Amino acid sequence: MTIIGGLLILAVVSCSPDATRKGTPDADVDGDTDAGDVSDVVNDVDGESDGDVPCGDLCPGLGVTGCVDGGIAECGQFDADACLEWSAPVPCEGGTRCDPDTVTCREPCGDFCAPFSIVILPDTQYYTSKQPNDADNTYRKQMQWVLDHRASDGIAFVVHEGDITNANTTSQWQIASDAHAMLDAAGMPYTVTTGNHDYLLSGVFGRSDSLFDTYFPASRFAANAWYGGSYGSSNINNYNFFSVGPMRFMVLSIEYSARKDVLCWADDLVASHPDHHVILVTHCYLTHGGGYSGGCPDPDYNAIGATGSAVWDELVSRHSNIFMVLSGHIGDSEYRVKTSNTGAPVHEMLVDYQFEGECTASSAASCTNHCRIGTYHGNGWMWQLIFDPRQNSIRASTFTVEEGNTEMFPQGQPAFFCSELFDPPDPDQTGGDWYASDPASPQHQYAFSYNFVDPPAVGIDSMGRTAFSDRTVNRLSAGDQFAPAVALSPAGAFVTVWEDDSSSTDGAGNFDIFMRGFAPGGCVAFSDAMVHADGAGHQQDPSIAMDAAGNFVVAWSDDTDDNGVYQIHARGFFADGTPRFTIAPVNSVATGQQTLPSVAMAPDGRFVIAWQDDRASDGNGQILMRGFSADGSERFTDRSVHDDALGARLRPRVGLDAAANIVVVWQDDSDGNGAFQIHARGFNADGTNRFARITVNSVADGQQLEPALGVASDGSFVVAWRDDADGGGNYRILARAFTAAGAGRIADFAVSAAGGQHRTPVLSVAPGGAFLVSWSDDSDGDGNYDIFARSYNNDGSDLRVQWTVNRVANGPQRFPGAAINDPGTQVFVWEDDGDDNGTYQILARGW
Known part of the structure; x- marks a missing residue:
């Protein structure tokens, strides 16, 4: 601020980064007026540029007081460069601090110190x-x-x-x-x-x-x-x-x-x-x-x-x-x-x-x-x-x-x-x-x-924890909700799909496939929605898989025209639940029944769907699969997983490694004697053979049913199944691990305890190889199942010993879905009738 010829001249200082420091070329420590001083700029009344470089004022005006570092300071010229700057602040004493409204030392509570x-x-x-x-x-x-x-x-x-x-x-x-x-x-x-x-x-x-x-x-x-x-x-x-x-x-x-x-x-x-x-x-x-x-x-x-x-x-x-x-x-x-x-x-x-x-x-x-x-x-x-x-x-x-x-x-x-x-x-x-x-x-x-006088410190930190207590997945509670499945992203977000009979438009018992997305920790990311374009007919058997970016594909058995004949349909979605593509049908041959699809996805979005196919309409299902690119276009056409059509092959499960190489497992009675074994076969990403069909279970006596499969990034895989080797009618859950080439890596081992009934196993393998098995468990034989789980390190050692997933033990809990990722997030979904009223909802819980 300078007065020239009776006029008050104010220099407007910009808020550029340089406005917080004094001008160059020197700091005027000698007390002389240099070519770069502000005084030279003020005296440039002829309008010609002298090459001056102005310094920047650090405070608003000469003689103004303000709060600086909790004390009171004055704005003035305190060195020879003529720029305005704050004086050294005078500290406030006795527990007071500078009040910016009055620029006086006051108690922090100001005018509001009364209790x-x-x-x-x-x-x-x-x-x-x-x-x-x-x-x-x-x-x-x-x-x-x-x-x-x-x-x-x-x-x-x-x-x-x-x-x-x-x-x-x-x-x-x-x-x-x-x-x-x-x-x-x-x-x-x-x-x-x-x-x-x-x-x-x-x-x-x-x-x-x-x-x-x-x-x-x-x-x-x-x-x-x-x-x-x-x-x-x-x-x-x-x-x-x-x-x-x-x-x-x-x-x-x-x-x-x-x-x-x-x-x-x-x-x-x-x-x-x-x-x-x-x-x-x-x-x-x-x-x-x-x-x-x-x-x-x-x-x-x-x-x-x-x-x-x-x-x-x-x-x-x-x-x-x-x-x-x-x-x-x-x-x-x-x-x-x-x-x-x-x-x-x-x-x-x-x-x-x-x-x-x-x-x-x-x-x-x-x-x-x-x-x-x-x-x-x-x-x-x-x-x-x-x-x-x-x-x-x-x-x-x-x-x-x-x-x-x-x-x-x-x-x-x-x-x-x-x-x-x-x-x-x-x-x-x-x-x-x-x-x-x-x-x-x-x-x-x-x-x-507690310091409530000052605003609270700003901070939100979940510490990366994604665990959550039992929560209801389906928003609409009318009717029954069955057959849940879940897919989990590397970051812990997940999507659940299920059979839903909440709609009254197509009559009780005509199910639709619904989905709902969740953020890490179990809060809703996108609301529940019907997977297929309309609610006509009957849809069942949903399966879901997810890529590394959270995009996902859902496959299901579809009887849109309600004629009792099912085809396999699929639909792809972005991570936020918006549709990407539809494949209807997946199966190229429409005769007979096609049911029980299983979909698996590579990190880059390539995916494979396998299903149970009775195109001969002879009651003996066979296992077929078809491969797709990330955009839903075909990579390879329908092909048989086992090459022959002998006996019955049921309940396929498919898994992909990081390179989109394929493993398929199924329940096999190719000799037609009524006793099922668990078989597996490996394929390259293009659908060509990688390893020959193998029998997963080492003991062939009795029945082996309901295979579950998980494949790690390196192609190694784990299979679990329901096993009644002694034919006594009491099943337990067994598992076995294999290398990417199909060679045994960990021999058959018991997942569930002996006694009672253990059914409907599901299995998930994290990319790094840790794996998780969950199942419906009635160890006490009271007829009411709970959801049990057990997790393992890649070498088969226990990560966590057997535990009960559902918090409410009343009524039946059954048919779990489960997923695990490398950070260790685990998500479970299941059918739940905790109030024992005969109507099932879908619940989820995370660890």
């Missing part, structure tokens, strides 16, 4: 089920306390942790609704969500049975600026905001034992609000001792949902801005702090006093049998978290609105009875010693530090 709080309501189920709907109801007293202390305590938000009701009845919901109406009338922000009891209908759990949305629909909250929205049309999963000055918070409430799609929604929601400190509320999370609850969902509910550890692994641990998790469900008071994947602290708290009963004895010491006995309902206990911006600390305070009530506490003095006081005379009485009797105990009153 504020949120109030937490533990399970209220017994206030709604054991007390009348009047002003003396403890639930209403809690709401009145909030309103009475809203101003004095700076109450910014109220949180309910679920189990609003005990039995999900209209009368109980009405009590809760009337209590919260007190907050509505006062404009007090709050959130509610479900506990397990809020889903019970005549004591039976049902996701769709809760009356929550009748009494707390999104429309009840939509007009409030603090209400953010919900997951879908239901308000059970909802998010809300509150702010205190520049401090911004999101309160995210998710359902009891959240389903995977809810966790995915929450994950996206938290990621889209990186400038908010997030408080997650879910009913069932921690348990006694501060560990994660493994009892949600309750095993008796036969429901799909996340345990406490799954909520941590699949949501909380991944985000730097989720700083607090609140839960109830378990009668206890617990606090612990964990470190997320990003290194940020997460403060996890459990509080639930629902089992506290009334005691009118003369002293608390005499209240030895007042926990979960008689008229217990919670005794008005609630919780307050007090945020102190000046200290960046949060204090937890437990108190009761029934203090002074002599019908609940000895002489009206509050105490906890589910504590060391509990000593029931009958050892069969239920109760517990869960926390200290003294409300002033550190279990009930404590504080911790």
